[in-house]
Amino acid sequence: MNGLLTDLYELTMSAGYFEAGISNQVATFELSIRRLPDRRNFVVAAGLPQVVEYLLGFRFASEEIDYLRSLPQFARASASFFERLHDLRFAGDLFAVPEGTPLFAGEPVLNVRAPIIEAQIPETYLLATIGFQTLIATKAARVAQAAGGRAVVEFGTRRAHTPEAGVLAGRAAYIGGCIGTSNTLTGFRAGIPVYGTAAHSWVLAFPSELEAQRRLQELLGPNTVYLIDTYDTVEGARIAASLGRPLWGVRLDSGDLIEFSRAVRRILDDAGLPDAKIMASGDLNEYKIREIVAAGAPIDAFGVGAELATSADAPALGVIYKLVEIDGRYTAKLSPGKVTLPGAKQIYRFPDHDLVALAQENVPTPGAEPLLRPVIFHGRLLEPLPDAKTARARCAGSLERLPEAHRSLESAAPYPVEYSPGIGALIESARPHA
Numbered sequence: 311m312n313g314l315l316t317d318l319y320e321l322t323m324s325a326g327y328f329e330a331g332i333s334n335q336v337a338t339f340e341l342s343i344r345r346l347p348d349r350r351n352f353v354v355a356a357g358l359p360q361v362v363e364y365l366l367g368f369r370f371a372s373e374e375i376d377y378l379r380s381l382p383q384f385a386r387a388s389a390s391f392f393e394r395l396h397d398l399r400f401a402g403d404l405f406a407v408p409e410g411t412p413l414f415a416g417e418p419v420l421n422v423r424a425p426i427i428e429a430q431i432p433e434t435y436l437l438a439t440i441g442f443q444t445l446i447a448t449k450a451a452r453v454a455q456a457a458g459g460r461a462v463v464e465f466g467t468r469r470a471h472t473p474e475a476g477v478l479a480g481r482a483a484y485i486g487g488c489i490g491t492s493n494t495l496t497g498f499r500a501g502i503p504v505y506g507t508a509a510h511s512w513v514l515a516f517p518s519e520l521e522a523q524r525r526l527q528e529l530l531g532p533n534t535v536y537l538i539d540t541y542d543t544v545e546g547a548r549i550a551a552s553l554g555r556p557l558w559g560v561r562l563d564s565g566d567l568i569e570f571s572r573a574v575r576r577i578l579d580d581a582g583l584p585d586a587k588i589m590a591s592g593d594l595n596e597y598k599i600r601e602i603v604a605a606g607a608p609i610d611a612f613g614v615g616a617e618l619a620t621s622a623d624a625p626a627l628g629v630i631y632k633l634v635e636i637d638g639r640y641t642a643k644l645s646p647g648k649v650t651l652p653g654a655k656q657i658y659r660f661p662d663h664d665l666v667a668l669a670q671e672n673v674p675t676p677g678a679e680p681l682l683r684p685v686i687f688h689g690r691l692l693e694p695l696p697d698a699k700t701a702r703a704r705c706a707g708s709l710e711r712l713p714e715a716h717r718s719l720e721s722a723a724p725y726p727v728e729y730s731p732g733i734g735a736l737i738e739s740a741r742p743h744a
Contacts, residue, residue: 313370313395314377316434321378324427325387328394336402337426338635338654341436342418347445347624351716351725352412354451354705355419356482357443358685359409359695364435365400365686368428372396400428401689405669407657407681408696410447410485410704412712414725417666418682419444419629421654426636433631441629442475443482445621449596450486451709453614455717456596458603461611463505464491465591466619479619485701492613500698507535507561507589507613514540520549532556535589538574539564547574551581559587559610567592568607575608589613595622596719640736651729652736657681661711667730 327333343353375392378384384391402424413419419440422429454462464483467476480491481500490503497504508526516522519541527534534557538546543565550560560578562570567590578586590602591613599612616622632650633641640652651666658665658678667673669682684692696704715722 312364312368312435313398313431314374315364316431318381318383320431320433322383324430325384325391327427327430328391329388332637333394333427334425335637336423337429337633337637338421338423339429339433339631340418340421340634340650340654341440341629341631342650343413343415344628344630344648346415347627349719349721350448350452350624351718351722352414352448352709352712353444353627354447354486354709355407355411355413355440355444356409356447356485356701357440357478358406358420360439360443360478361404361406361420361436362685362691362695364439365404365422365432366689366691368398368400368432370395370398394427398428399689400424400432400686402428402686403684403688404686405654405682406685408683408701408704409698410701410708411681412705412708413657414664414727416727416729417657417664418655420685421634421682423635423654426633437629437631439478441627443478444629445624445627446479446482446619447486447705449618449621449624450483450488451705452596452719453594453599453612453618454487455709456600456603456719457612460603460609461489462487462599463589463611463613464488464493464618465613465615466617467491467493469616470619476619481698483618484698485705487702487706488614488618502698508537510537510540513537519546520552523549523553527553527557533558536560537563539570543570544573544577547577551577551583551586554581554583557583557586559589561589561591561613562609563590563592567609568602568605571607571609587611591615593617600719642737644737651733653733655682655733663726663728665728665730666733668732668736671730671732673730673732 375395404422406420464480466479470476470479476493477496480493480496484502490505492506494504513519513522523536536550538550538560539562571588574588587610589611590609594612594614595617634652634654642652643650654669655666656669658675659681660678716725
């Protein structure tokens with residue numbers, strides 16, 4: 311019962327298609343990346359499981375249809391249209407790039423082929439879920455790159471725009487390169503590692519910091535991570551060191567992380583705890599982490615929250631969902647600055663460039679990987695989707711093969727994306743007839 315999770319105009323257009331007698335014409339819509347956010351040289355595709363879940367569960371409940379009947383925009387819609395909504399299910403096809411795939415401007419993430427009424431209504435949901443999760447996976451890839459091999463944990467649900475956004479962000483961040491998340495529901499749903507330390511409230515709840523840390527150690531044993539900056543960071547480190555093993559390490563959450571980490575490292579080493587680790591958190595992003603790493607600070611892991619779970623410096627992605635074919639006719643938007651390319655497409659990934667071609671076009675592609683793959687056919691999932699761990703491995707391997715300039719945190723020249731001759735030849739044919 312997710313039919314209403316869409317913009318009103320998707321539904322009014324659907325009513326119009328029905329009344330015009332074209333609602334069953336097969337259409338192909340393509341979700342693609344119009345432009346990359348600032349200082350992004352790539353994005354990491356994420357969100358496909360939610361797309362599949364939405365499409366396979368798509369339907370209207372009776373009370374939702376009654377609500378639509380009450381709206382003035384549907385006053386002229388026939389009773390037959392609402393009967394069509396009652397029976398509406400997604401029976402079309404979905405093609406998509408695997409999660410964890412780096413993509414560039416102008417490239418399709420997925421395409422939907424179905425009777426136009428079935429393909430039109432999902433636009434809002436698909437743009438929202440792909441756009442958000444792709445942003446978070448991309449931000450995580452940048453943070454992990456800055457960390458230079460040190461572990462990064464996603465900590466951001468409490469700063470996410472909704473609790474559910476936090477759940478999705480945790481999974482997307484894992485795909486992008488985080489080792490896990492603090493969100494336990496994400497861990498349960500996605501089967502990814504979860505991590506946690508303790509809050510300042512834990513320390514404040516006990517008469518002394520020593521008792522708070524001792525009680526934590528009794529509970530968590532080798533998983534103990536002491537938060538040591540509630541009162542005095544250096545003294546907190548001394549207290550943690552005095553308790554000895556078992557422990558994982560300590561967390562710094564404020565102050566000069568570079569200098570504090572050095573002081574804390576000395577205290578731990580002097581106490582015979584050279585294997586105890588130091589985690590840092592507190593308003594971190596890729597640039598702050600890069601600075602910490604460049605300074606040689608002895609920090610082993612980072613917890614990144616708000617900046618990651620909201621993609622704070624690039625909170626929106628320029629994804630679009632456009633009609634590219636209907637009833638055997640190619641279509642394209644030709645307005646200045648927003649031109650779209652006609653026809654369902656395929657991306658061929660070569661070692662040093664991408665080629666975007668028509669899906670049915672016969673182009674030479676030796677050594678190339680076709681990226682868009684069939685996921686749903688005639689309303690049925692073809693096979694289980696790869697899990698988050700597989701998507702994470704794909705992301706890491708793909709980014710490793712990118713030129714260093716495109717893995718930089720700063721803007722680089724656009725990655726080479728070429729277009730086949732067949733696409734250009736179709737643009738003129740897509741113009742409307744007089």
